[in-house]
Amino acid sequence: MTISVWRYSHLVLAVSSFLLLTLASITGIILTFEPVTQKLQPYRVDNFHQLTLAQTLPGLKKSYSEISELSVDANQFVQIKGSDADGKNLTVYVDPQTGKSLGVPTKQNEFFEWVTALHRSLFLHEAGRFFIGLTAFLLLLITVSGTMLVVQRQRGLKRFFTRIVRDNFAQYYHVVLGRLSLIPIFVIALSGTYLSLARFDLIGTKKVSSTIDFDAIRSKPERKLADFDVFKNTRLADVQSIEFPFSEDPEEFYTLKLNDRELTVNQITGDILNETKYPTAVLLTNLSLDLHTGRGSVIWAIILAIASGNILFFIYSGFVITWKRLANRVKNKYTANESRFIILVGSENGSTYRFAQIIHQQLLKQGEKSFLTELNNYALSPNAEYLIVLTATYGLGDAPTNAQKLAALVEKYPQKQPVRYSVLGFGSHAYPDFCKFAFEVNQLLSRQAWAVPFVDIHTVNDKALDEFGLWAEAWSQQANIPITISSDLLKSPTRRLDTLTVVNNTRTSEPDGTFLLQLQPKSRQSVTSGDLLAIYPGNDHRERLYSIGIVDQAIQLSVRLHPGGLGSSFLHALTPGETTQARLVKNEHFHFPAKAPVVVMIANGTGIAPFLGMISQNKQQTPCHLYCGFRQSASFGLYQAFLTESQSAQKLTNLHVAYSREGEKQYVSDLLAKDADFIANTLLMKGVLMICGSLAMQKDVLELLESICQTKLGQSVSVYQSHSLVLMDCY
Ligand SMILES: Cc1cc2nc3c(=O)[nH]c(=O)nc-3n(C[C@H](O)[C@H](O)[C@H](O)COP(=O)(O)O)c2cc1C
DSSP states (O other): OOHHHHHHHHHHHHHHHHHHHHHHHHHHHHHHHHHHHHHTSSOOOTTGGGOBHHHHHHHHHHHSSEEEEEEEOTTOOEEEEEEOTTOOEEEEEEOTTTOOEEEOOOOOOHHHHHHHHHHHHTTSHHHHHHHHHHHHHHHHHHHHHHHHHHHHHTTSGGGTTSOOOOOOHHHHHHHHHHHHTHHHHHHHHHHHHHHHHHHTTOSOOOOOOOOOOGGGOOOOSOOOGGGOHHHHHOBGGGEEEEEOOSSSOTTOEEEEEESSEEEEEETTTOOEEEEEEOOHHHHHHHHHHHHHHOTTOHHHHHHHHHHHHHHHHHHHHHHHHHHHHHHTOOOOSSOTTTOSEEEEEEOSSSHHHHHHHHHHHHHHHTTOOEEEEEGGGOOOOTTOOEEEEEEEOBTTTBOOGGGTTHHHHHHHOOOSSOEEEEEEEEEOTTSSSTTHHHHHHHHHHHTSTTEEEEEEEEEEETTOHHHHHHHHHHHHHHHTOOOOOOTTTSSSOSOOOEEEEEEEEOOOOOTTOEEEEEEEESSOOOOOTTOEEEEOTTSSSOOEEEEOEEETTEEEEEEEOOTTOHHHHHHHTOOTTOEEEEEEEOOGGGSOOSSOSOEEEEEEGGGGHHHHHHHHTOTTOOOEEEEEEESSHHHHHHHHHHHHHHHHTTSOOEEEEEESSSTTOOOHHHHHHHTHHHHHHHHHTTOEEEEEEOHHHHHHHHHHHHHHIIIIISSOHHHHHHTTSEEEEEO
8 A cells, every 4th residue: 555545535534524623632631630639649558459348348238238239430439328326318438447537529510511511422412422423423433544644654563663764743753742641542533533432322231120030039048148159259459339239128138230240139148140341342342431531540540631632733743734735736837848947746744745846946037948947747749858756765766746647648748859867866864765766766867868868867865955955056167057955955055165275287288188186274174085076166056066085185077178168267277376166065875885895986088087086085995896988099198197096005996097089999888898797796795886077978888787786686776876875976
């Protein structure tokens, strides 16, 4: 069963019962004070549980001239009805050992009486009782569906009580308190339902009345009450009530209503004249009353009050959660057919929509036609040029509910024109399959003939605004459409620029125009290979990002000069000793893995930059294999000496180079295909593959990795991506 079935049932049940549930909870909380206040009355004797009828009845009979009935209530207060020496009727609480009067019972407090009537029947008699019974039943179903949701959220029954990942206040405490009060709420709901069924005689609670053989009643041997076996063996704690005989006639008898049976006892001989066990339904009704009202135990009454308070919180937090989800419903200005930008969202709890809205609104503000919808609404979009997918991951690395149909729809509706796609995954490292569904979507799109990779897949951990900002910058740079994430959304609104001094610039005239630039930040920076350097060549919003490697304690960039290119021309012109302003951006997901047994680096062109730094910093000599591709051997010349030296220093284990325009005319993916077994083994032993370079190379490599993973490991590459064993930083 999917998560949505439980979620929708939970919601529908909650919506249909919340008014009565609120009323029942409030009145329920008030009513739990009744047993607590009653228990505080001084009518209970200390050794109540040890007393037998043989120890108590003779004394009581002596103390009162006539007793018609003795009863023991849920508070274990003993009450007798009878008359005193003057023949005056009395009803008193007594000490069952001494017969001493302890007090006169008072009528139920009027306020409690009023609240009880409201709680039980809404002052509507039978109709009200029916609705209250129905509410108890709905609460039972809500508890069951809620339990299933927690099981799914926690990924199995075994992990039911393990740590809960904090999403937002309402959601977090809805689950935390739900788990804690699950049992008391279940008991409240089940006992309430049972009591209602019993009230409407839908459960056989009729007691079978006893028949007595009057001819068999003996009047000898006469015994004292204290010697009656049945009285010796019956504890006061097991008694509900005792009816005393009217007169001394042997045909008049004691009727003992115990907790589980009814006995009639000969008043002269102590013989048991009849014994009737109560049906199970009656016992269950009594148990339900104890459990539902907390009448027997102060501690249980307090637990019930807390659980009822929690029900009120669930009603509130449930509405907040639903409100947030509904608030994300989108009203589009343009249709999907006419829009140039299609933004598709996969979200379970709605937060991803907030991010999608930022992009959507920015595009609209700039006069672009943008259409925002959920992934399940994927369709043909004849004017689409850009497709942006923002999606969360749920369950065991699964699709959110509103994205489950995507794969089928993409197969069914291939776009007719090329569309540039970019996927942004939202997830949390608290789950083992980090952003798995986003990687799957990326994989799915990469297989479509019409889909052109535009910006490398990015991920956002725990809704981190800076990670979202990083993707937005990359996308905006690539599309040349300024997307500014407003200062109130990004926590670090003002860009803090660092001053960097140019240490070296090779400014080579390599055939493909590649050069190496080394920069030294003025202030000490915690920067490492794989991080990014953002430059602002035009001193305006236009930002260019470069992957950096740390070589000889300086920041090293590998840049290809594009004729007329804004960023590359700016960097190419920098001369040693000159200073420039730039921003260092942490790029945690592409750092050299601290614990991997082996690292395979895959690059083409200037994508080698971060790897040069990682190799240079590989002092612990983690086995490193570099697969890189260039157009011709001259392009590789820039790095050759460094890499040979690193091999001798055992910072680099193996080097594989492909040239696309010389010799065998190979691509980096051809080198990998030859070493398919090695690649599969690397993943198997939890080694890490890192890919940096062009998106076209990334697409080829991912296709190859998918087939290697499928054939040799029986898994999709997205599984390894989601476990951070395949890391990518492509552009
Ligand atoms: C029950 C549950 C399961 C989740 N499973 C995963 C998961 O397998 N992988 C992951 O990266 N994130 C997982 N997440 C985290 C969400 O994907 C992340 O919080 C996301 O930002 C939520 O987006 P939304 O509010 O739009 O649904 C899970 C969250 C919840 C509540």
